Amino acid sequence: MEQKRCGWCLSSDLYKAYHDHEWGVPVKDDATLFEFLILETFQAGLSWITILNKRDNFRKAFDNFDYKKIAGYQQQKIDSLLQDAGIIRNKLKIKATISNAQAFMEVQSQFESFSNYIWEFVDHTPIKNSFSNYKDMPATTDISDRLSIDLKSRGFKFVGSTVVYAHMQATGMVNDHEITCFRYHEV
Template structure:
């Protein structure tokens, strides 16, 4: 019998694979959190499937999403990225990726790691929503507003509340799988095992 999946991913093998293995899984390591943050900021105004299809190109162009290297990018590298047809060639988004990497490291210095900072907004425990139909899931919440505001205050760009809520969904800070999706219970169980040292 075929497993029920969230309606938003159906019909595209890449989308379904992402839904089945990554979306909503709690992400606690800074490297992966940064990757999602970058991809989400590039997604602003575009569809997520567009970004997923270019994910490999982004990884290659941005040194495997190594924020330490990205923080050191200077004009020649930015000019090179603006010529790269494999990624989204938006100058503001490319420049914000560099400044976001620098600000990401400042938060690490302050909190020990970025994960501890961002997960503190949900007290280290994923929010388990009960979405019946993906169309009912919110685009923003009071919490994504709060996190977005704090990141902006710390100098981050392209981190509006919608982008941040999508990030929270992707990295498992909230479980927005439809309740009858086979991943809902699996992701919920993963969330129950999270322990911050």
């Protein structure tokens, strides 16, 4: 008998693997937090499965999400990315990735790590919600609203409250697994 999963991930094996092994697992590592931030910003206006299908391409195109390298990207690299059919070729999102890498390092210098900064918004403890159906989950919360505003004030782009809440879910700042999902008590 197959384990019960959240309803949103049932359409593909890739979705199931992401759900089972990554989504909602608390992430405190800055490199991984940055990767999810970039992926979430590119996801804005698109489906998450589109991003998951292109994740390896993003990884290659953006130097394994090395924010120190990305922060120094010049026009030649931007032009190269705009020609890369393996990623989402959105000029504003590509430029935002560069400025977000710069802002990310600035936050690190102020808070010792990006993790220290972002996890402070939930008192360094995941919020455990109790939804029986993923369709009942909010797209934003008061915390994602505050975090979005704060990120924007620090120079981050494409970090509206919906993107921020998706990032919080992906990185385990909130546990939004459905209460009947086998991962609900595991993360």
